[in-house]
Amino acid sequence: MLNSANLNWTPQQVQDEIDALKHNPGALLPILHAIQDRWGYVPREAVPLIAESLQLTRAEVHGVISFYHHFRTTPPGRHVVQLCRAEACQARGSRALETHVRDALGIDYHQTTADREITLEPVYCLGNCACGPSLRVGERIHGRVTPDKFDRLVDELTVQVLEVG
Amino acid sequence: MSVKVYVPRETTALALGADEVAARIKAEAAARDIDIELVRNGSRGLFWLEPLVEVETSAGRIAYGPVEPGDVGGLFDAGLLEAGLQTHGAQSPLYQGPVEAIPYLQAQQRLTFSRIGVTDPLSLDDYRAHDGFRGLDQALALSPQAIVDEVKASGLRGRGGAAFPTGIKWQTVLDAPAEQKYIVCNADEGDSGTFADRLVMECDPYLLIEGMAIAGLAVGATQGYVYLRSEYPLAHEIFNEAISRAEAAGYLGADIRGSGRRFDLEVRLGAGADICGEETSLLESLEGKRGMVRFKPPLPAIEGLFGRPTVVNNVLSLAAVPYILAHGAKAYADCGMGRSRGTLALQLAGNVKRGGLVELAFGTTLRELMEGFGEGTESGRPLRAVQVGGPLGAYLPESQWNLPLDYEAFAEVGAVLGHGGVVMFDDTVDMAEQARFAMEFCTVESCGKCTPCRIGAVRGVEVIDRIRQGDNREANLALLGDLCETMVDGSLCAMGGMTPFPVQSVMKHFPDDLQRDAQPR
Numbered sequence: 001m002l003n004s005a006n007l008n009w010t011p012q013q014v015q016d017e018i019d020a021l022k023h024n025p026g027a028l029l030p031i032l033h034a035i036q037d038r039w040g041y042v043p044r045e046a047v048p049l050i051a052e053s054l055q056l057t058r059a060e061v062h063g064v065i066s067f068y069h070h071f072r073t074t075p076p077g078r079h080v081v082q083l084c085r086a087e088a089c090q091a092r093g094s095r096a097l098e099t100h101v102r103d104a105l106g107i108d109y110h111q112t113t114a115d116r117e118i119t120l121e122p123v124y125c126l127g128n129c130a131c132g133p134s135l136r137v138g139e140r141i142h143g144r145v146t147p148d149k150f151d152r153l154v155d156e157l158t159v160q161v162l163e164v165g
Numbered sequence: 166m167s168v169k170v171y172v173p174r175e176t177t178a179l180a181l182g183a184d185e186v187a188a189r190i191k192a193e194a195a196a197r198d199i200d201i202e203l204v205r206n207g208s209r210g211l212f213w214l215e216p217l218v219e220v221e222t223s224a225g226r227i228a229y230g231p232v233e234p235g236d237v238g239g240l241f242d243a244g245l246l247e248a249g250l251q252t253h254g255a256q257s258p259l260y261q262g263p264v265e266a267i268p269y270l271q272a273q274q275r276l277t278f279s280r281i282g283v284t285d286p287l288s289l290d291d292y293r294a295h296d297g298f299r300g301l302d303q304a305l306a307l308s309p310q311a312i313v314d315e316v317k318a319s320g321l322r323g324r325g326g327a328a329f330p331t332g333i334k335w336q337t338v339l340d341a342p343a344e345q346k347y348i349v350c351n352a353d354e355g356d357s358g359t360f361a362d363r364l365v366m367e368c369d370p371y372l373l374i375e376g377m378a379i380a381g382l383a384v385g386a387t388q389g390y391v392y393l394r395s396e397y398p399l400a401h402e403i404f405n406e407a408i409s410r411a412e413a414a415g416y417l418g419a420d421i422r423g424s425g426r427r428f429d430l431e432v433r434l435g436a437g438a439d440i441c442g443e444e445t446s447l448l449e450s451l452e453g454k455r456g457m458v459r460f461k462p463p464l465p466a467i468e469g470l471f472g473r474p475t476v477v478n479n480v481l482s483l484a485a486v487p488y489i490l491a492h493g494a495k496a497y498a499d500c501g502m503g504r505s506r507g508t509l510a511l512q513l514a515g516n517v518k519r520g521g522l523v524e525l526a527f528g529t530t531l532r533e534l535m536e537g538f539g540e541g542t543e544s545g546r547p548l549r550a551v552q553v554g555g556p557l558g559a560y561l562p563e564s565q566w567n568l569p570l571d572y573e574a575f576a577e578v579g580a581v582l583g584h585g586g587v588v589m590f591d592d593t594v595d596m597a598e599q600a601r602f603a604m605e606f607c608t609v610e611s612c613g614k615c616t617p618c619r620i621g622a623v624r625g626v627e628v629i630d631r632i633r634q635g636d637n638r639e640a641n642l643a644l645l646g647d648l649c650e651t652m653v654d655g656s657l658c659a660m661g662g663m664t665p666f667p668v669q670s671v672m673k674h675f676p677d678d679l680q681r682d683a684q685p686r
Binding site for chain 2: 025026027028029030032033054060063064067068069070071086087088089090091092095123124125126127128129130131132134136139140141142143144
């Protein structure tokens, strides 16, 4: 999933994902999800394959990918951190957390740290609105995130990398 | 005999460490050679107590919370699982007593949310044992028109925010002749401060399945889609599993409960576009397109998904239906005030001491909700503003906190109940910054179809920045007022048409904040 972006895709593998879903009505979003779930992003080269299979123009497929914030066209870092920017988290200190996160990682939204460890994305509500500030890493949502808690979380993510590497 | 211990598996509980608590409880029980049955229930929606651990005893379920992993050993020492633990357990500061007697819960009228936190969300046996599928059984014995009449008589109005009478919408689809009709559930719960749809899908998924199946029987639709936002991974996982189990047990599929009638259900994931909570944008997205808002007419009830007659209802509208069928329209309509019948799922969020889900009949005041249930701010500072109804809702000052929670009462002061989100702010809030954010959010989320929304929001951010810098302040305030009016009057859907509501409310009720120069960050 988000945490294990595998950059090695082949056109045949992409085509297999498309073929598994293309007969469903309104198949484009499910196909894009399947591709991004597997590789962490939607490779540019997938666009003509999808267009051909669904009898759409490349422009139409590109238009859909670019419309939705969720879909990425470049590989993300090892971990995608989504920080909630919405009002309920603002009321609980997310603006200060946001400043801390940018400073600590040295990047802004939609950027990836130089070591390719963390990609930072904004998100508008994770539904944890009574216990924010909230952020999501992979499938896991974290609540009541303070700057300290964020730093510890980043340490844990980084330690895992050392164990794997 | 094994003791039943409940630890929620729900997003907020998990975000606060429920999995770790569950693992520690298992390990402690094993180390002490005690036989327990660990149930992963849903959440009761008392979020300040999460993770809330419950233990089944002869005196009912006893609650402890908020439990951190490090507390578990101490709770076992205090006699968490032993007989007579009400007295032993009471020695723990985490002891909350019998869960059903917690005042926050006892003071509610949980019609829709009667099962959350009580049951194992995926257990069909639990669901049936707690009144589940009684509404569907009733519906299977009724004609489509009789089902629609029941929903009409209940007075149920769309809980997504628009408050359109659900029964009338169903009637339109029932009356529309077509080979194929659809039920679409809007689970794109994008409003900040809301989590009620998520709670239904994570904590009582069969309720939504039952409600959608009844809707299908009512209007003659054989296919349902739940359009779920991608920000809710756990709801996705739990609900998909519930669909599989419901199919296997004959509550979905080609022959519902041996009736010979069909209803299939599928979840489709959104992709981070808030605009797709607008019903026509949602339909475009389901069709695999950009989520661009459609013109109305034609109404989705006449030409909806793939051009077919389609019921588009919010999760909470559909989740209210099983109760209405099981207990009768009158039982539901007996709650509420004026034209707002039944109960409303309020969600207390933001800077609140006791946040969570509060299901009440319409008519309670906002103040009672924020002070009686919420007990004020978590920071302990004075409450200053409250945003009701999500990012498109007005910020209400103290003078409006005695408003009853009722669609019409809110509309009269230019406010909205929306999806029931209540986001509280203490006196450190800079309301000019909140006004700016409302416009900024619209620049991110506008679908771009109409100019007042697409361009207006960008200009809105710019003009608020100039106001906050003290640049020609009075003239720019007048310009902002004009811009808001243009967006309200000239936008196609609620995104552009309501984004000005929070801005206008700041201009009207918190004007001093717009007179101060912004603090440099």
